[in-house]
Amino acid sequence: MKKLLVKKGRVIDPANNLDEHLDLLIADGKIAQVGKQLEDKEAQIIDAQGLIVAPGFIDMHCHLREPGREDEETIESGCRAAAAGGFTSVACMPNTEPPNDSQSVTEFILKQAAEKGIVNVFPIGAATKGLLGEELAEIGELKETGIVAVSDDGNPIYNGNLMRKALEYTGMFDLPVIDHCEDRELSAHGVMNEGYYSTLLGLPGIPAAAEEIMVARNIILTALTKGQLHIAHISTKGSVELLKWAKAQVLRITAEVTPHHFTLTDKEVCSYDTNTKMNPPLRSTEDVDAILQGIKDGTIDAIATDHAPHRRDEKNVEYADAPFGIIGLETAVPLALGLVNRGVISISRMIAMFTINPASILKIERGTLSPGAVADMTLLNLSERVKIDVNSFQSKSRNSPFHGWELKGRAIITIVGGKVVWSAKHII
Amino acid sequence: MPLKRKDLLGIEPLSVEEINLILNTAKAFKEVSTRDVKKVPTLRGKTIINLFFEPSTRTRTSFEIAGKRLSADILNISASTSSVVKGETLVDTARNLEAMYPDIIIIRHSRAGAPHLLANICRASVINAGDGAHEHPTQALLDAFTIKEYKKQIKGLKVAIIGDILHSRVARSNIHLLTKLGAEVRIAGPATYIPVEIEKLGVKVYHHIDAAFEGCDVVMMLRIQRERQDKSYLPSLREYFNLFGLTPERLRRATKDVIIMHPGPLNRGVEISSEAADGPYSVILEQVTNGVAVRMAVLYLLMGGKYEEVVS
Amino acid sequence: MAYREKVQLMDAVTMDRSLIRIAHEIIERNKGVQDLVIIGIRTRGVPLASRIARKIEEIEKVSIPMGILDITMYRDDLTAVGPQPIVRQTNISFRITDKKVILIDDVLFTGRTIRAALDSIIDLGRPKFIQLAVLIDRGHRELPIRADYVGKNVPTSLDEVVEVNVAEEDGKDSVILMEKEE
Numbered sequence: 001m002k003k004l005l006v007k008k009g010r011v012i013d014p015a016n017n018l019d020e021h022l023d024l025l026i027a028d029g030k031i032a033q034v035g036k037q038l039e040d041k042e043a044q045i046i047d048a049q050g051l052i053v054a055p056g057f058i059d060m061h062c063h064l065r066e067p068g069r070e071d072e073e074t075i076e077s078g079c080r081a082a083a084a085g086g087f088t089s090v091a092c093m094p095n096t097e098p099p100n101d102s103q104s105v106t107e108f109i110l111k112q113a114a115e116k117g118i119v120n121v122f123p124i125g126a127a128t129k130g131l132l133g134e135e136l137a138e139i140g141e142l143k144e145t146g147i148v149a150v151s152d153d154g155n156p157i158y159n160g161n162l163m164r165k166a167l168e169y170t171g172m173f174d175l176p177v178i179d180h181c182e183d184r185e186l187s188a189h190g191v192m193n194e195g196y197y198s199t200l201l202g203l204p205g206i207p208a209a210a211e212e213i214m215v216a217r218n219i220i221l222t223a224l225t226k227g228q229l230h231i232a233h234i235s236t237k238g239s240v241e242l243l244k245w246a247k248a249q250v251l252r253i254t255a256e257v258t259p260h261h262f263t264l265t266d267k268e269v270c271s272y273d274t275n276t277k278m279n280p281p282l283r284s285t286e287d288v289d290a291i292l293q294g295i296k297d298g299t300i301d302a303i304a305t306d307h308a309p310h311r312r313d314e315k316n317v318e319y320a321d322a323p324f325g326i327i328g329l330e331t332a333v334p335l336a337l338g339l340v341n342r343g344v345i346s347i348s349r350m351i352a353m354f355t356i357n358p359a360s361i362l363k364i365e366r367g368t369l370s371p372g373a374v375a376d377m378t379l380l381n382l383s384e385r386v387k388i389d390v391n392s393f394q395s396k397s398r399n400s401p402f403h404g405w406e407l408k409g410r411a412i413i414t415i416v417g418g419k420v421v422w423s424a425k426h427i428i
Numbered sequence: 429m430p431l432k433r434k435d436l437l438g439i440e441p442l443s444v445e446e447i448n449l450i451l452n453t454a455k456a457f458k459e460v461s462t463r464d465v466k467k468v469p470t471l472r473g474k475t476i477i478n479l480f481f482e483p484s485t486r487t488r489t490s491f492e493i494a495g496k497r498l499s500a501d502i503l504n505i506s507a508s509t510s511s512v513v514k515g516e517t518l519v520d521t522a523r524n525l526e527a528m529y530p531d532i533i534i535i536r537h538s539r540a541g542a543p544h545l546l547a548n549i550c551r552a553s554v555i556n557a558g559d560g561a562h563e564h565p566t567q568a569l570l571d572a573f574t575i576k577e578y579k580k581q582i583k584g585l586k587v588a589i590i591g592d593i594l595h596s597r598v599a600r601s602n603i604h605l606l607t608k609l610g611a612e613v614r615i616a617g618p619a620t621y622i623p624v625e626i627e628k629l630g631v632k633v634y635h636h637i638d639a640a641f642e643g644c645d646v647v648m649m650l651r652i653q654r655e656r657q658d659k660s661y662l663p664s665l666r667e668y669f670n671l672f673g674l675t676p677e678r679l680r681r682a683t684k685d686v687i688i689m690h691p692g693p694l695n696r697g698v699e700i701s702s703e704a705a706d707g708p709y710s711v712i713l714e715q716v717t718n719g720v721a722v723r724m725a726v727l728y729l730l731m732g733g734k735y736e737e738v739v740s
Numbered sequence: 741m742a743y744r745e746k747v748q749l750m751d752a753v754t755m756d757r758s759l760i761r762i763a764h765e766i767i768e769r770n771k772g773v774q775d776l777v778i779i780g781i782r783t784r785g786v787p788l789a790s791r792i793a794r795k796i797e798e799i800e801k802v803s804i805p806m807g808i809l810d811i812t813m814y815r816d817d818l819t820a821v822g823p824q825p826i827v828r829q830t831n832i833s834f835r836i837t838d839k840k841v842i843l844i845d846d847v848l849f850t851g852r853t854i855r856a857a858l859d860s861i862i863d864l865g866r867p868k869f870i871q872l873a874v875l876i877d878r879g880h881r882e883l884p885i886r887a888d889y890v891g892k893n894v895p896t897s898l899d900e901v902v903e904v905n906v907a908e909e910d911g912k913d914s915v916i917l918m919e920k921e922e
Binding site: 455457459464469470 | 810812813814815826827828829830831859860863864865
């Protein structure tokens with residue numbers, strides 16, 4: 001395998017508290033050397049002057065739709081979208097058709113990823129059979145096959161007793177339980193955040209309490225079981241407060257936030273654009289402020305996309321009838337850099353939220369540039385002006401509310417296992 | 429001043445001037461309905477489609493009469509006879525209708541925002557005839573027209589809107605319109621029927637009907653449709669009538685020349701007693717008459733304003 | 741486009757003389773005022789109609805029913821490019837069937853306004869006949885319409901404008917022929 005020498009970049013590796021201008025030599029798909037003014041005659045040189053060199057970004061929450069909904073996304077297209085967005089690894093949710101609740105589905109995903117995917121794919125297994133919330137999936141076998149976490153994805157694990165069992169049972173395999181926290185009775189037929197705008201628009205609302213009640217329940221069950229809980233796409237002020245409390249109790253609880261939940265508010269729904277419809281819904285300004293505070297003070301651990309591709313015609317319907325979810329792989333990094341540009345967090349903290357933090361939660365050997373580590377890297381250009389154009393996306397779907405947005409900074413080179421898989425606007 | 433818009437999707441985006449233009453124009457059209465020959469050639473050659481995805485007799489008929497009195501060709505498509513039952517999407521239905529070059533599409537739909545979806549893809553003007561719990565702009569306009577007939581002006585009036593505010597598009601449109609025109613709007617109903625943060629729309633919330641009626645000039649009763657809802661909102665219609673039903677006794681707290689309005693159809697004995705509905709304060713039938721005039725004005729203004737529409 | 745005054749065609753005195761003459765002609769041609777009604781076309785036909793009605797009443801000592809007609813709903817240029825006309829109320833409180841209708845407007849030009857007015861009146865009932873009185877006839881008819889009573893015939897070119905001012909609307913009585921400024 002060709003050697004790579006990434007020269008003159010500003011290397012930021014939060015796992016090692018590193019932030020300086022260094023060169024990186026990559027050989028055999030691993031970081032061989034990190035140092036000043038490295039030379040290697042055989043290596044292909046990547047001039048990273050003016051760029052940030054970071055460990056490969058990890059999206060710990062996305063939907064690749066394969067098997068089952070290849071019309072919306074495939075592992076191949078989803079991986080390309082990930083690479084284009086600066087991600088070297090993705091953890092894909094089990095809500096495929098059939099759901100990833102058996103070894104054969106996990107094997108299929110891993111096989112497709114190995115053959116067609118240009119980034120690493122880490123499957124998340126179903127917590128319960130068929131994602132039905134009735135009995136535990138064969139988590140031990142799934143773990144053996146290669147899952148990194150369990151989740152029922154969009155379905156909260158509703159039965160408190162079953163959630164308790166899931167937290168207990170996964171402890172044997174050191175797997176986190178990722179839960180979509182939602183009290184379905186409270187959210188009822190809701191399609192957007194309950195608040196001023198749901199009142200104005202006459203759309204049924206989902207109260208913040210629907211999320212917070214389940215966050216609270218899950219925290220209490222985590223305390224009971226000593227299990228590992230990861231809260232998916234946290235979106236409300238109350239959830240952030242609960243999470244903060246839980247962390248003070250030294251429980252094994254982490255949380256992720258999506259770029260749309262820290263960027264947009266429920267005011268966006270006024271257009272009735274179904275690309276503003278996701279679950280959890282876009283929340284109030286007050287919630288977004290609390291989320292930003294949670295990102296700032298470290299309460300929230302990771303940024304994840306919740307990339308949810310839907311066909312254009314599925315979304316081009318009445319608001320209440322549209323499916324929840326938007327794509328995010330190709331917009332997450334510029335939106336997260338917005339946090340840096342606005343001074344909410346440092347670049348180093350932002351990188352940690354995409355690298356070492358998700359890697360630690362999922363316990364995957366990624367997220368750092370230590371010598372010997374797998375050479376997954378994301379090179380960022382912080383000054384480039386970006387205009388989001390969904391029509392240029394690698395994803396098969398176009399359902400993004402950020403079309404036309406002008407942002408500053410993006411990932412421009414994506415290196416997976418020592419190989420450049422994405423550079424500027426084309427795949428190498 | 430023309431109505432500078434292609435569509436009428438709600439009251440919320442309208443300016444006071446636009447509202448007044450519609451109300452003033454409606455006065456001229458009301459006279460037409462009093463003639464022997466109740467027809468003027470104003471919209472001759474225009475095609476109007478009444479696209480109703482929800483059952484409605486009153487609103488659909490009112491638009492139909494309005495269109496006919498303006499000499500437009502107006503046809504009705506209701507959900508039961510349309511391709512909707514065959515699983516066609518709203519967008520496809522709209523594109524197919526659009527291919528026949530209608531000038532106006534009037535839509536009634538159970539989903540909030542459905543008219544907006546239609547307006548985005550259609551060249552034709554779109555009129556919202558009620559979308560979910562969002563808006564019903566022509567109802568609010570005809571209500572305002574009726575109030576003005578009785579009270580001369582809306583500014584300073586105390587108007588109580590009673591009932592299921594949460595699910596009511598009539599309430600939302602009226603709240604927007606009446607607050608824009610300077611009325612004091614009170615809403616009252618069971619706490620389960622009051623949407624969150626409604627105060628931000630500039631209304632006062634009451635949970636006791638007597639307090640809401642105190643010194644009131646106008647009372648608007650909303651229809652209760654418990655049979656179509658989750659039963660958790662209300663223990664029973666009996667209890668609702670006891671707490672919020674309109675009776676002549678309760679009305680005594682209002683001003684002496686109070687008027688009672690209702691968008692219809694009435695649930696006698698649920699939100700309103702027969703004595704109140706048929707009593708001297710009721711202007712419910714006048715609302716129906718005015719509905720035609722207001723809808724004629726809206727049709728006329730949207731067509732007349734057409735010359736500026738193409739760009740939007 | 742700016743216009744400037746070319747020539748004054750009438751002042752308050754000459755306008756009044758014309759209206760007196762028209763009032764007399766109406767009475768004479770109709771052999772009295774039996775069944776006579778007067779309808780003014782909005783906007784400036786209305787004050788002219790009420791003045792003529794008053795003059796006839798003074799002469800004949802009977803009251804003449806007067807109505808107001810707004811022809812906007814009958815216009816043939818509704819969706820044409822240009823500012824949209826405001827619809828105002830038609831106010832004719834008497835039945836016109838079998839009446840002798842005298843329709844009054846300020847200026848007769850293309851005839852399209854009168855066409856709309858005729859349609860409108862016929863929709864209101866079946867008059868015995870309709871006659872037309874105008875203060876100014878400036879020619880350039882686009883329809884086969886003529887006036888029965890004319891205050892003044894004025895030859896004009898198409899790019900000129902006849903401006904009629906009436907005290908009730910404009911604070912003074914005058915008729916001015918305007919021409920385009922170069």
